[in-house]
Amino acid sequence: MGQGRVKRLTLIPSMSHIRRHILAMLLLFTLSPATGSEWIYTVVDGDNLWDFSEKYLDSVLRFEKLRKLNNIKNPKRLQPGSWLRVPMKWIRSNAVPATLADHEGQVQLTRADGSLVSPIKAGTLIRLGDQLRTGPKSSAAILFADNSALTLHSHGEMKFDHLSAHGETGMVDSRLRLIEGRLQTKVRPSAGPGSRYEIYTPSAISAVRGTVYRAAVTGNGTGSNIEVLEGKVEVSGGEKQQLVGAGFGTHIEQGKAPTAPVKLLPPPTFNPIPGVVRQFDWRLQWDTIEGAVNYRIEVSRDRELAVLTWDQLTDQTHLPLPELPDGEYWVRVRGIDANGLEGNSRVASVLLDTQPQAPLSLNPPDGTIQRGSGIELQWTKSEDADRYLLEIATDQGFEQIVHRMGDLQETRYQAHIITEPGTYYWRVTSILDTEFGPPGVVRSWQLRPALEAVNSNIETTDDKVTASWRHATNGQLYQVQLALDSEFSSLELDQKTDQPEVSFDQLHGQVRYLRVRAIDADGYQGPWGSVQRIEPPLDQGIWAIPILFVLGLLFI
Template sequence: MLLKHLRSALALCLFSLCFIPSSHAEHWVYTVVDGDNLWNFSEKHLDKVTRFEQLRRINNIAEPTRMKPGSVIRVPMAWIKSNVVPARIHSITGQAEIERAQGKEQLQASKSMEIYLGDIIRTGENSGVAIKFADNSIVSIFDQSIVRFDHLSAHGSTGMVDSRIKLLQGRLSSQVTTAVGPGSRFEIHTPSAISAVRGTAYRAVADDSGEISNIEVVEGKVAVSGGKSQTLVPAGFGTQVKAGEAPSKPKELLPPPSFKAIPAAIRQLNWRLEWNKLADAKAYRTEIADNEAFETLLWQGVSKHNKAALPDLPDGEYYVRVRGIDELGLEGLERMTRFVLDARPQPPLPLKPHNKQSYRGECPTLQWTESTDAQRYLLEIASDDQFKTVLLKEETSARTFDSNAIAQLGDFYWRLTSIASDGEHGPVGVTRHYNVKPIPKEPDASLESTNGKLLASWEKTGEGQRYQVQIARDKNFKHIIVDEMTEAPQFEFDPHSGNNRYMRVKTIESDGYESPWGSTQVIEGLPDNSHWALILGIIAILII
């Protein structure tokens, strides 16, 4: 009988030892709060409520029904209940598709849609999805990326969450919540690397071939594994992992660039954003979002130059960030700033007159295009390009204006502003310049004889003028015998004998404008005395 009791006691001891974890096993440490007892604690957190007795033993709890607030309980992780918890689409821009693990159903992604174990998300061009996990960690999946959700679970209501995803292709960034216990886990896998993170922010890139992955740590530290090796990458550093190889030595990321001046309100579409060059940057990435968290992007682009034209976005407040990209493709630390776009309604484009066009003695009709954003237009005409002396300022729904309303000579500057149906004035359009000059006076030449020559002269009416002189045998100038240009307001020529000839002059201004021909002048021929010479010659012969 005694031997039987000894065997039973030994069996009970061995049974108990099976549930006592070793000192090296992971434990969740819980701090007791008022109202806790071992029974309700076990019911809430353990996979089996019957474990409460084993929990009492390993923690030496004397009064399980009245535990002291502030005391701690060590719980083996293997005893804590685990349950599947879906992730959720927190925000989305553009188009994304979800492939369900169950049934291979294809769905268009939308905000608040749940993501389950095994699901795959594919983002389209210029699209993005932000995923929120059970512990409030956020992963932003950028355009043309593919991500599979390999593990989504939580340890009851302990706050410990186990999430593992695989970036099959593309880019993502993560903002991971700080771990609350040993059961907390967050891993991002790529075809060539595994990144284990907790309480950090970092970016991951997987190239289309699956052969190369880049990991860039912005905050905290990330343990990166590849080729059976592991490297700890601190904040401000990145690593590249090739398939089957160890992660490269952590490399310091490029510093953030500095933006050049940005106006308080950008009034021009496609305004050019600029920043300083980074010595080792091979390219730059620019991203725009409607909030400073950048969970999803409205636009992104990569350029070799330290500038980027802003995309055509609705008026509003935005955030932009820029970072350099080095020769490995590692993207550096970023600079972010806020900007306000107020570029609508867009002004129309002026059509006529052409900029700096000149008119003679007449005022032009101004013409412009139709702006789809505008209900009407504000037209301004001034005598100076700063519009300090405004000659006309009026609203019109037309797209033409007869400037004879301000008929006068001089220089004129005009511009247009669109006005929306709600009365909002858009940015001022481009300034165009035209001038109205007098018609040059028709040159009336006067003739005089000097030193055996004839000299025609006329009045000079402006600087830089040239003159065209024509002499013809007929008053209709069909038979022209002289056609010359002169810069002097006079023209000298030899007299002629015989029939009359005709002369006219016109002025050519410095800008190429040609005046009408002046009045036609008659040049009388000298008397022809050749027959008297013949008669006198005959008489002389006869006398001899």
């Protein structure tokens, strides 16, 4: 072979490569800033340019301009999958209302002409210029034409400054003004360059698409907080912009730029929640969040918490739930930092079964010591019950029930059947028809033997009197009273002793009275025993007169 030669290969691109390059160039073209005012429509099977113009454009007379702009040869048959470039100014724009999806509590809707909508109910349409207010413990859920959603919380006020849609393109323009209060919104992703969603506050503008965030008017209406939960929000204030990402928040004062984004507090960790809550006033508890100065608790019957049944602020890490009808609820808790920015939330479901409510136990007071049987148990009348179940047990868990009455109509019960000394626990449950409510608060009493009357025996000598009695149990004291009258108004002796006898000097010429009673270790005093009359000893000088008289007779 001769001297080798280097051959040059020239690659000729195939038609498929050419198409891909053209498609890439078109894609770059359509995404370039110059096309930001154009809507790109993807042709589907059956489309033709006339029907398209009639459906989407502000005038069918733009048909020819649209054909030339897109270099269409056959307007009656468009190629499926191809793109149409449509200037935004050619697309039909029409007013489109929002909808009140749901509400709780006091909600007022004022039309642009000042008239009030009454009654207000789910499905009520909200139009351009309308104003919405919520009262205390109230909330309203609003649904927009593109399925973006917003909840206005209690003490809130907002105005609907702009509500429109670009025909049937799916592009919706919603601009709202939050005057006071708080809101949370979930915004659908943009359907095109005509999609717009903005919330104005007294100090800021937040513009978003495809995100979840909260907005609040703070202070005296001169500040705003923006807290981003998903996506990103562009916040403008004081002619400055700040892009706030998920998990961060910013504060904006009127006329000033947004503060640098601050990381939101983490969600709290709940203490274990029972599968069914049967206790009235049950407390939800969670761990402390470092940096939290307050916590917000929200309760809703809606899994999405679109409207709230109840909300509350607390500086504690626990809070009893309010009185609510039985059913499943969703509870949302988050911490609030020193700047007022609310953090990430924790949500849990709680199943309540607290109805009919148990009555309140009245008597005896908890821990009462009862001497002898026959204690009377008493409770309040429950408006939710037609009868009651009373249970008495020897353990606080009611595993050892000693007495049960299941059809009590009255609100008191004489427990004569309980006679053995010991500690007893009792509770009352409301019954309505065949439904048993949760057991009431457990109370206890101690049954102790009644102290018997102490009857004393009296022994006398010439100079001493000794009273004695039967010694009962260790730890008892005895109170001994000695008086000059049977009413014991003039006491000569009043003493306590742990011995079963007492001695004292004789008192000549004076009848005295004695009584004794037992005192238990807890201070309980038993009944007085029988009163003993103590006669004074005879005076020896009395016998001298009759003896002298007899002797005198003998000597007469």
